[in-house]
Amino acid sequence: MAYSQSNNALKFTVIFFIFLVCALDVVSGQIRYSVSEEEEQRSIIGNIAEDLGMDTGTFLVRKGRLVSDYTKRYLEINLQNGMLFVNERMDRDQLCGPIPTCIISFQIVFENSPEMYRGEVEIVDINDNAPSFPESTIHLQMAESIAVGSRFPLESALDPDVGINSVTTYSLSPNAHFSLQVETAEDGAITIELLLEKQLDRESQASLQLLLTATDGASPPRSGTAQILVTVLDSNDNAPVFDRKVYKANLVENSPRGTLIVTVHAIDPDEGSNAEVTYTFSNRVSQKMHELFYLDPRTGDITVQGMPDFEEAGSYSLDIQAVDHGSPEIAGHSKVLIKVTDVNDNAPEVKVTVVSNMVPEDAAQGTLVALINVIDRDSGQNGQVHCQIPLDIPFKLQTSLSNNYKLITSGLLDREVNPLYNIPVTAWDLGSSPLSTNKTIQISLSDVNDNYPRFARPTYTIYVMENNVPGASISTVNAFDPDLNQNSHITYSFTTNLIQDLPVDTYLNINSMNGTIYALRSFDYEQLKNFQVQVQARDEGVPPLSSSSTVKVIILDQNDNAPVIISPSAQSGLAAEVIVPQAASQGYLVTKIIATDADSGQNARLFYQVLKASYSSLFNVGLNTGEIRTTRGILEQDATTHSLVILVRDNGQPSLSSTVAIIFLIMGNVTEMFSEASNFVTNSEHVSDINLYLIVILGSTSFIFFVTIILLIGIKCKQGRNNIEDYNSPGCCYRLDDSNDVYNPTPALNESLNYTGAGKIVRVPETHHYAVCLSPESAKSDFLFLKPYTPPISQD
Ligand SMILES: *[C@@H]1O[C@H](CO)[C@@H](O)[C@H](O)[C@H]1NC(C)=O
Numbered sequence: 138m139a140y141s142q143s144n145n146a147l148k149f150t151v152i153f154f155i156f157l158v159c160a161l162d163v164v165s166g167q168i169r170y171s172v173s174e175e176e177e178q179r180s181i182i183g184n185i186a187e188d189l190g191m192d193t194g195t196f197l198v199r200k201g202r203l204v205s206d207y208t209k210r211y212l213e214i215n216l217q218n219g220m221l222f223v224n225e226r227m228d229r230d231q232l233c234g235p236i237p238t239c240i241i242s243f244q245i246v247f248e249n250s251p252e253m254y255r256g257e258v259e260i261v262d263i264n265d266n267a268p269s270f271p272e273s274t275i276h277l278q279m280a281e282s283i284a285v286g287s288r289f290p291l292e293s294a295l296d297p298d299v300g301i302n303s304v305t306t307y308s309l310s311p312n313a314h315f316s317l318q319v320e321t322a323e324d325g326a327i328t329i330e331l332l333l334e335k336q337l338d339r340e341s342q343a344s345l346q347l348l349l350t351a352t353d354g355a356s357p358p359r360s361g362t363a364q365i366l367v368t369v370l371d372s373n374d375n376a377p378v379f380d381r382k383v384y385k386a387n388l389v390e391n392s393p394r395g396t397l398i399v400t401v402h403a404i405d406p407d408e409g410s411n412a413e414v415t416y417t418f419s420n421r422v423s424q425k426m427h428e429l430f431y432l433d434p435r436t437g438d439i440t441v442q443g444m445p446d447f448e449e450a451g452s453y454s455l456d457i458q459a460v461d462h463g464s465p466e467i468a469g470h471s472k473v474l475i476k477v478t479d480v481n482d483n484a485p486e487v488k489v490t491v492v493s494n495m496v497p498e499d500a501a502q503g504t505l506v507a508l509i510n511v512i513d514r515d516s517g518q519n520g521q522v523h524c525q526i527p528l529d530i531p532f533k534l535q536t537s538l539s540n541n542y543k544l545i546t547s548g549l550l551d552r553e554v555n556p557l558y559n560i561p562v563t564a565w566d567l568g569s570s571p572l573s574t575n576k577t578i579q580i581s582l583s584d585v586n587d588n589y590p591r592f593a594r595p596t597y598t599i600y601v602m603e604n605n606v607p608g609a610s611i612s613t614v615n616a617f618d619p620d621l622n623q624n625s626h627i628t629y630s631f632t633t634n635l636i637q638d639l640p641v642d643t644y645l646n647i648n649s650m651n652g653t654i655y656a657l658r659s660f661d662y663e664q665l666k667n668f669q670v671q672v673q674a675r676d677e678g679v680p681p682l683s684s685s686s687t688v689k690v691i692i693l694d695q696n697d698n699a700p701v702i703i704s705p706s707a708q709s710g711l712a713a714e715v716i717v718p719q720a721a722s723q724g725y726l727v728t729k730i731i732a733t734d735a736d737s738g739q740n741a742r743l744f745y746q747v748l749k750a751s752y753s754s755l756f757n758v759g760l761n762t763g764e765i766r767t768t769r770g771i772l773e774q775d776a777t778t779h780s781l782v783i784l785v786r787d788n789g790q791p792s793l794s795s796t797v798a799i800i801f802l803i804m805g806n807v808t809e810m811f812s813e814a815s816n817f818v819t820n821s822e823h824v825s826d827i828n829l830y831l832i833v834i835l836g837s838t839s840f841i842f843f844v845t846i847i848l849l850i851g852i853k854c855k856q857g858r859n860n861i862e863d864y865n866s867p868g869c870c871y872r873l874d875d876s877n878d879v880y881n882p883t884p885a886l887n888e889s890l891n892y893t894g895a896g897k898i899v900r901v902p903e904t905h906h907y908a909v910c911l912s913p914e915s916a917k918s919d920f921l922f923l924k925p926y927t928p929p930i931s932q933d
């Protein structure tokens with residue numbers, strides 16, 4: 138069509154030209170030419186002179202000139218030959234733009250003729266321009282979500298050429314999404330639009346490059362292109378997707394706060410905020426889990442926040458979600474499984490059920506005392522528990538069921554030795570670093586009356602001074618019972634009934650509660666030197682237990698007896714008479730004062746002194762012996778009668794004393810002496826000579842006998858000196874040795890000598906050793922003395 142258009146135009150131009158030439162003849166003429174644009178300079182357009190009907194010479198002569206309104210002289214006339222030529226290159230598209238017919242008009246004037254001719258030159262378009270788009274690159278942005286069928290108007294291409302040389306067709310590079318819609322309006326204006334044929338997806342193709350081509354209708358055609366860059370804008374059309382459907386992680390229990398368990402990660406293929414994800418636990422996750430675990434919303438790190446406890450849950454399942462920041466938000470989901478591995482973090486728990494707090498001390502072996510139940514909340518080895526108590530106590534553990542133990546007695550119990558047991562129970566598990574728990578079971582033993590009261594001493598010896606105050610306490614016995622309460626509550630009593638044929642309670646009384654012993658009578662040493670009673674302590678247990686002890690009461694002597702002078706005897710108020718032979722030489726034993734003291738010891742040790750003498754120089758008395766001897770021979774001129782007063786005193790504190798007055802008669806011969814002596818001994822006036830002789834003979838015999846006895850006793854007592862304990866046995870004699878002031882009981886000689894009876898202690902002065910054995914009758918007498926030989930005097 139384009140080319141036929143141009144052919145017609147050419148014909149039309151020629152016809153029109155001829156018409157113009159004819160018309161010019163009539164009215165000053167109008168000439169018309171046509172020339173293609175862009176013709177070279179000096180290209181001939183036409184012969185004006187000829188067309189005006191002039192020859193060249195005429196045209197030259199008339200000085201024709203070309204006048205035009207244009208600033209640029211596009212056209213010019215060759216004045217020589219009247220040819221119209223292109224003076225300046227002409228661009229139709231510039232000169233006329235889109236106007237389809239572009240005409241440059243001019244006038245031909247002649248200097249010497251008023252005639253004026255009009256002329257026109259049509260500038261014929263040639264396809265000298267290619268179509269071009271205003272921008273070589275068209276940027277388009279469209280949301281991926283836009284609907285199929287949406288249109289996007291594009292600016293059409295420009296082609297300064299007109300007609301067929303202008304843009305006639307558009308085309309779009311092949312692509313999957315868009316097509317080009319071209320519409321030509323009635324005025325020939327073409328509009329082009331992009332039509333979305335297929336849904337865009339930024340995630341698969343974020344941008345498209347299209348080539349838009351505009352082609353004109355010339356032959357050969359020219360074309361221009363523009364690039365269309367389609368940027369697909371993201372819309373939040375994708376949910377974040379986690380790496381895994383389920384995340385599995387292991388966690389050691391008791392891991393510290395902040396320990397990373399697992400990192401979850403989700404990807405959102407969208408863009409920008411649509412792809413930014415925030416991790417959260419899903420709504421189904423309980424508050425408890427929130428306390429235990431922390432999910433970092435940005436990084437997806439799941440860390441320990443609380444104290445996950447294996448014993449509470451062996452594993453945790455957490456639903457998580459990743460939410461993007463699009464509008465609306467879209468969430469992706471996943472799950473985290475956390476397996477907790479056990480750590481030995483639980484010490485065993487020991488539960489004790491005490492069967493009885495009081496175990497009787499006589500409980501049989503194997504008596505159940507307590508039940509022990511041990512629990513460890515850990516698992517495996519960490520939860521296996523052993524239990525133990527010390528071995529050195531009379532208790533042991535017996536396993537019944539697993540983790541159940543019986544605490545039973547395993548030995549003899551004695552409350553008096555150990556009334557209370559604090560039994561430490563140690564339970565430990567078998568974890569690699571074992572944990573243990575200690576618990577103490579307190580077991581008290583209850584008392585059983587298994588102990589006798591025990592006296593502090595097996596024998597109590599009480600010394601009581603004679604003449605004591607009746608009713609005063611003399612001593613206390615004490616027994617102890619290690620049992621408790623009633624079992625240790627002691628009462629005291631005497632088990633002896635009689636003392637010397639009298640009821641014991643006439644002598645002593647005992648406080649049954651505290652064992653204080655009272656004397657009920659005033660003791661007399663001279664009557665009763667000692668006695669013993671059995672005392673019993675008895676507890677109040679059921680049955681009661683008792684034991685006894687011996688209480689020995691020893692009565693101590695007091696100096697309560699004055700010496701008693703036995704010989705020489707005198708009738709009361711009178712002095713004793715002693716005959717001294719005229720022939721007595723110096724040192725002659727005139728007589729011996731014999732005195733006794735019922736007391737004992739120092740209280741019975743006697744001293745003899747001359748208290749008063751008529752004639753002092755003739756007689757003296759042995760301080761200790763009481764022997765009265767002459768100090769010199771008796772002279773003729775001495776008086777025949779002398780008198781002495783002798784004081785006998787004991788050694789007690791204070792000392793007691795007695796006196797005796799003696800009259801000495803000095804006689805010339807024996808007969809006289811004996812007659813005097815018979816007076817002294819018998820106080821009788823009737824002493825015959827025969828009797829006197831008998832006295833002398835028997836006296837000497839008696840003296841020999843007496844010395845023999847002393848010797849025998851001395852020997853025997855020396856032999857039995859060691860046998861001291863026996864002093865209380867019947868028939869014992871006592872040896873008295875004044876050289877060392879100690880009483881030494883001596884075994885008896887009495888059997889050979891026919892002496893029997895309780896012993897008496899006698900003090901005899903100086904180195905004389907006397908053994909005295911007394912018959913029971915004499916032991917009962919108030920005093921003891923050495924019996925001098927008394928001749929058996931018959932009262933003829
Ligand atoms: C329990 O007692 C044992 C032995 O005396 C000791 O080694 C352990 O440390 C104690 N355990 C506890 C928890 O006190």
Ligand SMILES: *[C@@H]1O[C@H](CO)[C@@H](O)[C@H](O)[C@H]1NC(C)=O
Binds near residue numbers: 648
């Ligand atoms: C024993 O009891 C009596 C009477 O209550 C009291 O006088 C005495 O002092 C007590 N003896 C002791 C040793 O407590």
Ligand SMILES: *[C@@H]1O[C@H](CO)[C@@H](O)[C@H](O)[C@H]1NC(C)=O
Binds near residue numbers: 805806808
């Ligand atoms: C001895 O005694 C007798 C009578 O008894 C007397 O006759 C005599 O003178 C006495 N002898 C002396 C020496 O006195």
